[in-house]
Amino acid sequence: MAKIEVKTAEGKKASTADLLDSVFGIEPNIPVMHQVVRMQRASWRAGTHDTKTRGQVRGGGKKPWRQKGTGRARQGTIRAPHWRGGGVVFGPHPRSYAFKVNKKEIKLAIRSALSAKLADGQLIVVDKLEFEKPRTKDAVAVLTALGVEGRCTIVVGNEDTNAFLSFRNIPTVDIIPVDDANTYELLDNKFLIFTEEALRKLEEAMA
Numbered sequence: 784m785a786k787i788e789v790k791t792a793e794g795k796k797a798s799t800a801d802l803l804d805s806v807f808g809i810e811p812n813i814p815v816m817h818q819v820v821r822m823q824r825a826s827w828r829a830g831t832h833d834t835k836t837r838g839q840v841r842g843g844g845k846k847p848w849r850q851k852g853t854g855r856a857r858q859g860t861i862r863a864p865h866w867r868g869g870g871v872v873f874g875p876h877p878r879s880y881a882f883k884v885n886k887k888e889i890k891l892a893i894r895s896a897l898s899a900k901l902a903d904g905q906l907i908v909v910d911k912l913e914f915e916k917p918r919t920k921d922a923v924a925v926l927t928a929l930g931v932e933g934r935c936t937i938v939v940g941n942e943d944t945n946a947f948l949s950f951r952n953i954p955t956v957d958i959i960p961v962d963d964a965n966t967y968e969l970l971d972n973k974f975l976i977f978t979e980e981a982l983r984k985l986e987e988a989m990a
Contacts, residue, residue, distance in 0.1 A: 784808075785901065789908045789979055794928035797910040800979065802901070806989045811895040811902075818884060819892035819966045825880040834874030837862050843869075889966070894989050896969040907931070907976045912939060917948035926956070935974040938964055938981045946978075961985050 785802040802808070837843075843862030850857050864872045900906040907929055914921055926935070937958040939946050950958040959968055961981040969975060977985075 787901070787906065787908055789910050790929060791910055792912060792925045792928065794930065800908060800982070803986055803990055806894050806986050807897050807901045809894055809898045811899040812891055813895070815888050816892045816895050816966055816970065819889055820970070822882060822884045823965060823967045825882060828880040830878045830880055832875040833877055834871040836872075836874075837864060837870030840868065840870050890989055892966040893964065893969065893985075896966050897975075897985075897989070900969070900975045905972075905974050907974055908979055908982055909976060910979050912937075912943060912946040912978055914945040914949050917945050919949055919952050922946075922949035922953060922956075926953075929976070931974045931976070933973040934971070935976055936968050936972040937976045938969075938985070939978050940980045940984070943978065 784804055785808050786799050787802055788796055789798045789800050791797045837860070840862045843860035843866075845860075847858050847861050848855065860866075862869045864870050897906070909925075909929070912925065934955045935957070937946075937950055937956060938961050939958060941960045941962055943960075947958055947960070950956045957968055957972065961984050964981075964985055
């Protein structure tokens, strides 16, 4: 069973926590993580792109010249695709890019992401993140004390409102409640920070 140091918000050692090998000690499955991240990003696409076909563009109701006798190629409309201002052939139309991935694969991807972060030394556990009131300055001080530089993802308890409001205005920080933890946001960072409460809840859900 792997162990990790639990720090205080001041960056000092508070205790040591045991981590389940089934969640934090597996061999990361890169293909499954890639598939799940693709699924997430695809589901976020608006898919509102649209082009007009020859039947939708304006004009072109009259035959530009008679069929025979002019010496030119026959034309039925000036809004055919090969004309300037004509319709678009095989252009994009509104659609959904979403596709499904099995729940077992989603769990495996999250376990793989957590195991990779622990193996790379990019996982930090804090005993708690308590703020009397929302204050970005205090949140920056916490990151400095923990030695965190660059982009990081912070996972907190679902009720840690003051912590969420304190960190959310920092451009390099992505803070999410533990119930919203997902593969993309667990991976898209240089450091992954958990409160001990959030870590235990996610560990229980993934075990």
